[in-house]
Amino acid sequence: MxxxxxxxxxxxxxxxxxxxxxxxxxVSGNKFRKLKYNLLQAKEEKAVTLLTFGGAYSNHIAAVAFAGKENGFKTIGIIRGDELRDKIVGNPTLEFAQSCGMQLEFVSREEYRLKNEIPFLENIKEKYGDFYLIPEGGTNExxxxxxxxxxxxxxxxxxxxxxxxxxxxxxxxxxxxxxxxxxxxxxxxxxxxxxxxxxxxxxxxxxxxxxxxxxxxxxxxxxxxxxxxxxxxxxxxxxxxxxxxxxxxxxxxxxxxxxxxxxxxxxxxxxxxxxxxxxxxxxxxxxxxxxxxxxxxx
Structure with a gap:
């Protein structure tokens, strides 16, 4: 409107x-727009799990967590900052994502910079199995x-x-x-x-x-x-x-x-x-x- x-x-x-x-x-604003066709593609590929990346207060993490829950996907969020592992309680974004069923994986900022590298993604896949990858911020074609x-x-x-x-x-x-x-x-x-x-x-x-x-x-x-x-x-x-x-x-x-x-x-x-x-x-x-x-x- x-x-x-x-x-x-x-x-x-x-x-x-x-x-x-x-x-x-x-799932408001541009997150709704960005996820629309990615969710359809994930369903077409018969994916079970969505995996994505974000920071402690990421709109994208919150949106993927809820959209995944509503559409029947498991969700995994790779979170920047391993010091946040013990600080979920009191963080409204991470609490919300977890309440939607998202599994949170905390990595150091150094590791996080490697998130687009093949060895990093292979290690994640070895740990969690196959997933549909949504980039940080959700931006792709x-x-x-x-x-x-x-x-x-x-x-x-x-x-x-x-x-x-x-x-x-x-x-x-x-x-x-x-x-x-x-x-x-x-x-x-x-x-x-x-x-x-x-x-x-x-x-x-x-x-x-x-x-x-x-x-x-x-x-x-x-x-x-x-x-x-x-x-x-x-x-x-x-x-x-x-x-x-x-x-x-x-x-x-x-x-x-x-x-x-x-x-x-x-x-x-x-x-x-x-x-x-x-x-x-x-x-x-x-x-x-x-x-x-x-x-x-x-």
Missing amino acids: NQQLVIPFPNSISVHIKREDLIHPF LAVKGCQEILTEKDSQFDYICCAVGTGGTISGIINSALPHQKVLGFPALKGDFLKDEIRIFAQNENWELLTDYHFGGYGKINQDLIAFINQFYAENQIPLDPIYTGKMVFGVIDLINKNYFPPHSKILLIHTGGIQGIQGMNLKLKNKKLPTINIYV
């Missing part, structure tokens, strides 16, 4: 937000195919399509389905320009640009300005934003509007990719640091 934001913008610029976070209560369905004919009115960028799968699908008159703007949650190469693996068009000044220090990093923005945005619009992805993207778009980046009368569509489940975990970290928390009920 599209929902117009109740925010006055100069130069007759209009902004709408596509609430992909409302698709499903547990089938995920991009699902993300191509985010935009519909109703979205043809917009000049700019904006979304957060993690592994590059979501924006690749949007790039492929955007119309010739539309420009896709990506707001990476990670530092650096390396994502361009990842996106070009899947994206077929050149109607896009990455805006790399809104990562707030890198993946998983936030500050009090971002927290205040998310809280104010929710108070004014009753739309929750997650602090890892969509919150940074919306902050960036509004900042660019105020800096006259967009031409007058531009019509902008923001893609809300979900990730709301991660707020609980982020608030735990903020409380431990005695910082303000995100005041959104989830």
